[in-house]
Amino acid sequence: MIQRQRNKKRRWSDYICNGMTYGASAISAIVLAAILFFVFIKGASSIRWDLFVQDYWPSNYSITIETDKNKVGEFEVPTSLDEDAYFSKKWGIVLKDEKDGEESVVMTQIVPDSPFHYLLDQSVKNNISSFQWKEGLMLEKLDYVDKQGNTSMAGSLFMQNAEDIVKVLDEDVTQITSMYVKTKGGGIRGSIISTFYLLGISLLFALPIGVSAALYLHEYARKNKVCSWLRSMIEMLTGVPSILYGLMGVSVLFPVTQMFGATTTNLLLGGLTLAILLLPTIIRSTEEALRVIPQSLRDGSLSLGATSSQTIFKVVLPCAIPGILTGVLLSIGRVIGESAALIYTIGTFINDSPGLLTQGTSLAVHIWSMMNMEQPNFEMAAAISLIILAFVCLLNISMKILSKYWYRKWN
Amino acid sequence: MEPIFQVEHLSLYYGEKQVLKDLNIEIKKNKITALIGPSGCGKSTFLRCLNRMNDLIENCRIEGNIYFEQDDLYHAKRDVVELRTKVGMVFQKPNPFPMSIFDNIAYGPRCQGIKKKQVLMEIVEQALKKAALWDEVKDRLQDSAMGLSGGQQQRLCIARAIAMEPEVILMDEPTSALDPIATAKIEELIEQLKKSYTIIIVTHSMQQASRVSDETAFFLLGEIVEFDATSNIFQHPKDKRTEDYITGRFG
Ligand SMILES: Nc1ncnc2c1ncn2[C@@H]1O[C@H](COP(=O)(O)OP(=O)(O)OP(=O)(O)O)[C@@H](O)[C@H]1O
Numbered sequence: 005m006i007q008r009q010r011n012k013k014r015r016w017s018d019y020i021c022n023g024m025t026y027g028a029s030a031i032s033a034i035v036l037a038a039i040l041f042f043v044f045i046k047g048a049s050s051i052r053w054d055l056f057v058q059d060y061w062p063s064n065y066s067i068t069i070e071t072d073k074n075k076v077g078e079f080e081v082p083t084s085l086d087e088d089a090y091f092s093k094k095w096g097i098v099l100k101d102e103k104d105g106e107e108s109v110v111m112t113q114i115v116p117d118s119p120f121h122y123l124l125d126q127s128v129k130n131n132i133s134s135f136q137w138k139e140g141l142m143l144e145k146l147d148y149v150d151k152q153g154n155t156s157m158a159g160s161l162f163m164q165n166a167e168d169i170v171k172v173l174d175e176d177v178t179q180i181t182s183m184y185v186k187t188k189g190g191g192i193r194g195s196i197i198s199t200f201y202l203l204g205i206s207l208l209f210a211l212p213i214g215v216s217a218a219l220y221l222h223e224y225a226r227k228n229k230v231c232s233w234l235r236s237m238i239e240m241l242t243g244v245p246s247i248l249y250g251l252m253g254v255s256v257l258f259p260v261t262q263m264f265g266a267t268t269t270n271l272l273l274g275g276l277t278l279a280i281l282l283l284p285t286i287i288r289s290t291e292e293a294l295r296v297i298p299q300s301l302r303d304g305s306l307s308l309g310a311t312s313s314q315t316i317f318k319v320v321l322p323c324a325i326p327g328i329l330t331g332v333l334l335s336i337g338r339v340i341g342e343s344a345a346l347i348y349t350i351g352t353f354i355n356d357s358p359g360l361l362t363q364g365t366s367l368a369v370h371i372w373s374m375m376n377m378e379q380p381n382f383e384m385a386a387a388i389s390l391i392i393l394a395f396v397c398l399l400n401i402s403m404k405i406l407s408k409y410w411y412r413k414w415n
Numbered sequence: 416m417e418p419i420f421q422v423e424h425l426s427l428y429y430g431e432k433q434v435l436k437d438l439n440i441e442i443k444k445n446k447i448t449a450l451i452g453p454s455g456c457g458k459s460t461f462l463r464c465l466n467r468m469n470d471l472i473e474n475c476r477i478e479g480n481i482y483f484e485q486d487d488l489y490h491a492k493r494d495v496v497e498l499r500t501k502v503g504m505v506f507q508k509p510n511p512f513p514m515s516i517f518d519n520i521a522y523g524p525r526c527q528g529i530k531k532k533q534v535l536m537e538i539v540e541q542a543l544k545k546a547a548l549w550d551e552v553k554d555r556l557q558d559s560a561m562g563l564s565g566g567q568q569q570r571l572c573i574a575r576a577i578a579m580e581p582e583v584i585l586m587d588e589p590t591s592a593l594d595p596i597a598t599a600k601i602e603e604l605i606e607q608l609k610k611s612y613t614i615i616i617v618t619h620s621m622q623q624a625s626r627v628s629d630e631t632a633f634f635l636l637g638e639i640v641e642f643d644a645t646s647n648i649f650q651h652p653k654d655k656r657t658e659d660y661i662t663g664r665f666g
């Protein structure tokens with residue numbers, strides 16, 4: 005009787021305990037799914053190949069057509085023409101209305117032999133150069149000579165849409181005097197480059213320093229008070245809020261980059277700050293890896309007349325590589341996701357051609373900048389988040405494969 | 416004949432604890448000396464004194480003298496790295512490096528600065544042949560050493576030690592992790608190696624000690640109770656404790 009009651013009781017508490025773990029895992033799964041869902045819904049539609057290769061800032065050009073080609077012709081309608089696209093038979097160009105964002109008319113296609121193959125850039129006075137036609141150029145304004153020989157104007161600036169402009173082109177234009185075109189912008193090419201800069205710089209400094217520090221702490225240092233003190237200080241560094249690293253970066257490291265000629269916040273500064281931020285991560289994962297290497301391997305090496313340095317660099321370090329790789333992976337994730345430490349050190353100006361000593365934004369800071377504008381661009385932010393997620397995912401998988409390969413090679 | 420190791424009044428402490436107590440022993444060249452005794456009596460510790468592997472243990476302190484070929488082993492000016500090339504060691508558990516078989520054996524010579532592939536190849540082949548492993552691995556020198564069986568791994572470790580052309584090989588229970596067949600192979604190998612090397616072997620197997628060794632030292636609680644020719648130890652032990660131990664009435 006008593007026995008059975010106990011059993012029943014136990015069963016109930018078991019149910020509750022189990023239920024709690026199930027519930028907890030379900031909640032985390034739901035949260036993760038919700039985040040992914042949110043980002044996907046918001047951002048997926050904005051992801052196009054353009055995004056990766058385009059500049060962020062739109063640029064304007066004043067262009068014209070080479071004189072001897074600047075005349076009407078007869079062109080065949082291209083076979084693959086979208087329904088909402090309009091083709092100018094006399095000039096051999098396809099125009100389309102672009103509706104996302106501000107309304108505009110873009111050139112999507114030119115047929116072979118079209119006069120638009122022979123463009124000249126006259127934006128800079130006295131320096132006319134040839135101009136390469138690109139898909140997606142926005143046609144803002146068109147100055148032309150009409151059939152009566154008068155000059156006239158057309159374009160989206162005058163509230164004309166693609167259909168109107170094609171009509172003008174085919175019925176009225178005899179010669180194009182000049183055009184104002186604009187590239188689309190909104191791309192993240194510059195930020196991607198900046199992100200790689202940051203990754204490169206931070207790992208370049210953090211990896212050798214971190215690994216060496218871990219080797220010192222674990223292999224060379226005597227196990228005394230100073231050593232354990234040092235270790236707990238390093239542990240503590242992981243808990244420092246990253247904005248503090250940012251502040252320290254500007255105040256301490258900025259003069260260093262100034263010596264290299266920096267005048268503003270810059271990517272080198274950001275990279276160095278991140279390197280400091282990464283050190284604890286790398287030291288810890290390396291130490292973790294060193295700890296599990298059996299002493300018998302070290303003994304074996306020493307008993308063969310290897311010096312302790314030879315032992316460390318030829319036997320111990322190679323065995324620790326999978327662990328170090330894990331540290332690198334964590335670090336890359338950290339660099340890609342970091343924003344607080346970077347806002348002060350690289351600035352928030354989205355730069356299309358970043359360099360070592362210029363400003364620029366990592367992808368995360370790019371998001372920050374986009375959300376900090378007068379009109380927060382939610383879709384774009386979500387799209388970039390998606391890209392970051394995909395990148396981190398890819399990284400994880402490749403690291404897994406790499407360390408598995410390493411493991412297989414040795415076991 | 417002159418002894419290769421001459422140990423005088425050797426005492427060893429781990430912190431406050433005395434593990435070896437006033438040992439005196441002379442180990443003869445090109446002989447196999449077996450160290451037997453119950454667990455924890457300090458055999459491994461003594462063995463590790465002979466190539467100064469105890470230096471790595473932080474609270475380890477040594478008193479007394481050891482002479483290796485008439486030179487003070489613990490002399491302040493002694494080059495420990497060079498010493499270890501002359502006194503090799505094989506451990507209880509096979510501990511090949513996670514590298515290819517070739518690299519494992521070439522490891523020691525490479526650490527001494529030998530780089531020529533030709534020379535290394537020659538060394539590796541000779542070492543593997545002496546360790547009776549050549550025929551089994553000659554086609555897979557570039558494979559990972561971790562893929563070998565336990566017995567093969569242990570012979571690889573012996574080959575690795577041989578590749579350094581040491582004068583002495585210290586073996587700490589080299590067959591305790593192996594099955595009888597692998598053990599027999601290694602014993603055969605030890606017999607072979609006796610011609611060119613001095614071998615000091617720690618073992619828990621009385622049979623092994625009596626089969627392979629020329630001399631045997633019986634350790635008990637950090638002291639050498641008896642040290643004599645193996646046949647004497649096993650047939651006419653002088654000390655009561657030795658007799659108890661080898662007949663299995665003890666420890
Ligand atoms: N690093 C160390 N620090 C402190 N004490 C140690 C250390 N290494 C060994 N000892 C102690 O020294 C004594 C002798 O150890 P040792 O390993 O030499 O014994 P052994 O005879 O080889 O035993 P076994 O046959 O089990 O291998 C043991 O009591 C052991 O606890």
Ligand SMILES: [Mg+2]
Pocket residue numbers: 458459460587
């Ligand atoms: Mg032992």
